[in-house]
Amino acid sequence: MKLAPSILSADFAALADDIKKVASAEYIHIDIMDGHFVNNLTFGVNVVKALRPHSDQIFDCHLMVDNPESMLVDLQKAGADLVGVHYEACPHLHRTLTMIKQLGMKAEVVINPATPVSVIEPVLGLVDQVLIMTVDPGFGGQAFLEETLAKINQLAIYKQAHGLDFEIEVDGGINDQTIKLAKKAGATVAVAGSYVFGAENPGARLQALREGAAQVEAD
Numbered sequence: 001m002k003l004a005p006s007i008l009s010a011d012f013a014a015l016a017d018d019i020k021k022v023a024s025a026e027y028i029h030i031d032i033m034d035g036h037f038v039n040n041l042t043f044g045v046n047v048v049k050a051l052r053p054h055s056d057q058i059f060d061c062h063l064m065v066d067n068p069e070s071m072l073v074d075l076q077k078a079g080a081d082l083v084g085v086h087y088e089a090c091p092h093l094h095r096t097l098t099m100i101k102q103l104g105m106k107a108e109v110v111i112n113p114a115t116p117v118s119v120i121e122p123v124l125g126l127v128d129q130v131l132i133m134t135v136d137p138g139f140g141g142q143a144f145l146e147e148t149l150a151k152i153n154q155l156a157i158y159k160q161a162h163g164l165d166f167e168i169e170v171d172g173g174i175n176d177q178t179i180k181l182a183k184k185a186g187a188t189v190a191v192a193g194s195y196v197f198g199a200e201n202p203g204a205r206l207q208a209l210r211e212g213a214a215q216v217e218a219d
């Protein structure tokens, strides 16, 4: 499984130093929140740009914002590799995902825990990654919602049945135990914030996640 440490739980005064502590991860997960779509405000395009010279990892930008289309060009210039937009924030989802791809970035669609997989079926042929939120977005440190496991599994089955090729990412409440449930259900990428950056040694936490995931076979 690929790992995506979320800098939402890193030290905001030392982000460049903190991402070096998770250099063994495939992705850096960057939660961009606008205080409208979710009730929290984090960082924007300027932070993506400032961090870019400090890492060669995939910058996985999760947009928890209204009107995400308005920041796509700037995100591309800042060095984002993969951009996730919420189904719940995009009335013209097909167009928004196409715009991400035309800008040369990988496109991801994100759904909240209460949103069914069926609503994104029309865009699954377009995307590089689907993010199934395993908590309601906005804050780190929440408990993994086990109700989302059925959706992960449903998506994995749909992907296989239709011969599609996208990663299935999970985000929220991931630790060395819940990563096993997510992998068994079919997830291929795991975001983890507080479990990684809340520890003295974030690198050791990544290793624990890898060991947890290695103990299970996907369904």
Ligand SMILES: O=C(CO)[C@@H](O)[C@H](O)COP(=O)(O)O
Binding pocket: 006, 007, 008, 009, 029, 031, 062, 135, 136, 137, 138, 139, 140, 141, 142, 171, 172, 173, 174, 191, 192, 193, 194, 195
């Ligand atoms: O998108 C979000 C929260 O909205 C996440 O990326 C959090 O950063 C996950 O934090 P933990 O649940 O792993 O602490």
